[in-house]
Amino acid sequence: MGIRGVCLHYRWNEKLEDDVVYPEYDSLNDTFLIDSDGFSNANTLMRDSYGNLHNGYQGFDTWQGGYAVYNLDQKYLTFEGTIVTDASEGSEGSMQIQIYLDDQLAFSQANITKQTEQIPVSLDVTDVKVMKIVTQTEESHQWLYLVDDILLPHIHTPGEWEIKQEPTCTVKGIKVQYCTECKEECNTGEIEASGHKPGDWEVREEPTCTKEGTEVQICTVCKQECNTREIEALGHEPGEWEIKQEATCAEEGIRVKYCTRCKEECETEKIDVLEHTPGDEWETETEATCSEAGEEVKRCTVCGEICEKRSIPQKDHEESEEWETTIEATCSGEGEEVLRCKNCGLILDHRTIEKQDHEPGEAVETVAPTCTSSGTSVVYCKNCGEILETAPIPETGHTFGKWVTVRGSIWNSPMVKERICSVCGFRDSEKSYVWIWVKPVVIIAILGAVIIWILYTQMVKAGLEPKKENIKKLFEKKKANLKERLNRSDNDDEIKK
Numbered sequence: 001m002g003i004r005g006v007c008l009h010y011r012w013n014e015k016l017e018d019d020v021v022y023p024e025y026d027s028l029n030d031t032f033l034i035d036s037d038g039f040s041n042a043n044t045l046m047r048d049s050y051g052n053l054h055n056g057y058q059g060f061d062t063w064q065g066g067y068a069v070y071n072l073d074q075k076y077l078t079f080e081g082t083i084v085t086d087a088s089e090g091s092e093g094s095m096q097i098q099i100y101l102d103d104q105l106a107f108s109q110a111n112i113t114k115q116t117e118q119i120p121v122s123l124d125v126t127d128v129k130v131m132k133i134v135t136q137t138e139e140s141h142q143w144l145y146l147v148d149d150i151l152l153p154h155i156h157t158p159g160e161w162e163i164k165q166e167p168t169c170t171v172k173g174i175k176v177q178y179c180t181e182c183k184e185e186c187n188t189g190e191i192e193a194s195g196h197k198p199g200d201w202e203v204r205e206e207p208t209c210t211k212e213g214t215e216v217q218i219c220t221v222c223k224q225e226c227n228t229r230e231i232e233a234l235g236h237e238p239g240e241w242e243i244k245q246e247a248t249c250a251e252e253g254i255r256v257k258y259c260t261r262c263k264e265e266c267e268t269e270k271i272d273v274l275e276h277t278p279g280d281e282w283e284t285e286t287e288a289t290c291s292e293a294g295e296e297v298k299r300c301t302v303c304g305e306i307c308e309k310r311s312i313p314q315k316d317h318e319e320s321e322e323w324e325t326t327i328e329a330t331c332s333g334e335g336e337e338v339l340r341c342k343n344c345g346l347i348l349d350h351r352t353i354e355k356q357d358h359e360p361g362e363a364v365e366t367v368a369p370t371c372t373s374s375g376t377s378v379v380y381c382k383n384c385g386e387i388l389e390t391a392p393i394p395e396t397g398h399t400f401g402k403w404v405t406v407r408g409s410i411w412n413s414p415m416v417k418e419r420i421c422s423v424c425g426f427r428d429s430e431k432s433y434v435w436i437w438v439k440p441v442v443i444i445a446i447l448g449a450v451i452i453w454i455l456y457t458q459m460v461k462a463g464l465e466p467k468k469e470n471i472k473k474l475f476e477k478k479k480a481n482l483k484e485r486l487n488r489s490d491n492d493d494e495i496k497k
């Protein structure tokens with residue numbers, strides 16, 4: 001149900017006064033239209049045939065038998081309105097309109113034309129459920145309008161405020177006013193929630209050093225927690241400094257304060273590193289060499305870190321024990337040897353190596369000797385090939401075969417012998433005159449032998465020892481024998497006789 005703050009009569013009046021109180025009313029445009037035909041309504045301006053402007057209208061096409069049915073729902077007491085024709089050109093036919101309240105004809109007007117004065121309508125609609133407006137014409141196509149309509153409801157006369165529902169601490173209550181006439185509930189209001197009635201603050205959660213606590217207020221009425229607030233964290237209460245980690249010369253130390261309440265570490269501070277404690281001895285870090293200076297350091301006796309440094313002067317070069325041959329001496333050229341530093345290899349000195357003696361190789365026959373001519377042998381240097389020695393090789397002489405007698409013999413005539421060199425084929429020949437003396441010598445020898453043999457046998461026969469001294473005896477014996485024999489033969493002859 002809308003509440004209009006504008007008076008019907010001053011709706012278009014500039015002199016509208018603010019403090020005028022107007023009754024509540026509704027319009028047909030607010031009311032539920034149940035049914036209609038040949039009908040049009042709007043909340044726009046319409047100008048009637050007298051030139052008056054109206055805000056909103058219910059328009060009925062009379063030619064169509066336009067009608068509308070409204071649901072008043074027994075809410076209203078009076079209905080007021082004005083029937084007008086519009087400003088548009090149209091036929092001059094007459095129209096009629098009837099208004100039914102719950103099917104009972106309550107208003108009827110016929111012969112309405114454009115010249116007809118505005119027709120006011122005022123009806124008692126108490127307890128009316130449905131209002132029906134019906135129009136019609138018999139002549140021509142025209143519209144009829146109902147404007148400035150007002151539905152006035154029953155205006156309650158509110159009694160005292162009565163509490164319908166008590167408010168609680170948190171929930172609003174409801175108060176109502178009943179109409180003194182119709183006893184209906186004609187006004188409803190809220191009663192503010194009473195709000196809690198907080199008791200004393202109570203600690204719900206004790207604060208700690210780092211965490212806030214909570215305290216609450218309980219409503220004395222509903223016993224609900226109605227206020228909560230934080231209790232500030234207490235913050236640590238640091239105790240004395242305690243060394244957590246001793247400082248060394250290598251690392252900072254740490255000292256802390258523990259909270260006397262929660263024992264948590266609540267303050268931390270660094271302790272500066274200590275000074276190094278250098279030792280007394282210098283330590284060689286890098287040996288000096290003959291090419292680079294060395295370094296010696298003093299270290300901290302605690303952490304071993306180097307606290308002091310100094311260089312060790314570069315060393316002198318140190319000669320190697322042995323010379324190193326860089327160029328070998330040969331029989332054709334001098335060599336070279338150097339003396340290096342034992343440590344860095346730098347050449348400190350150098351000297352030449354005397355040329356070497358030639359080294360004779362095996363004698364090589366360059367010209368071969370023959371049977372009759374000498375050859376040559378040469379000794380070369382093994383290394384450079386130089387000729388060191390040349391020597392003749394004596395001729396070999398012929399290599400003869402056996403002597404072969406080619407003519408004559410030892411017995412007679414001169415004998416010719418020949419031999420041939422197997423190498424060069426040279427023939428060597430020789431004449432022998434042996435034959436001149438061989439024969440007589442042989443004959444004499446044989447004779448002598450025969451004589452000796454005879455002598456021998458005769459001596460044996462004669463019983464003589466075969467000796468030279470006995471040769472004379474033998475001959476004497478023979479001589480004697482012969483004489484005897486001769487004697488005997490004489491005797492024999494005599495005997496025979």
Ligand SMILES: [Zn+2]
Pocket residue numbers: 154155156157179180181182183184186
């Ligand atoms: Zn009432």
Ligand SMILES: [Zn+2]
Pocket residue numbers: 169170195196197219220221222223224226
């Ligand atoms: Zn409460």
Ligand SMILES: [Zn+2]
Pocket residue numbers: 209210235236237259260261262263264266
């Ligand atoms: Zn603490």
Ligand SMILES: [Zn+2]
Pocket residue numbers: 249250275276277300301302303304305
């Ligand atoms: Zn140190």
Ligand SMILES: [Zn+2]
Pocket residue numbers: 290291316317318341342343344345346
């Ligand atoms: Zn060196």
Ligand SMILES: [Zn+2]
Pocket residue numbers: 331332357358359381382383384385386
């Ligand atoms: Zn040589």
Ligand SMILES: [Zn+2]
Pocket residue numbers: 371372397398399421422423424425426
């Ligand atoms: Zn020869």
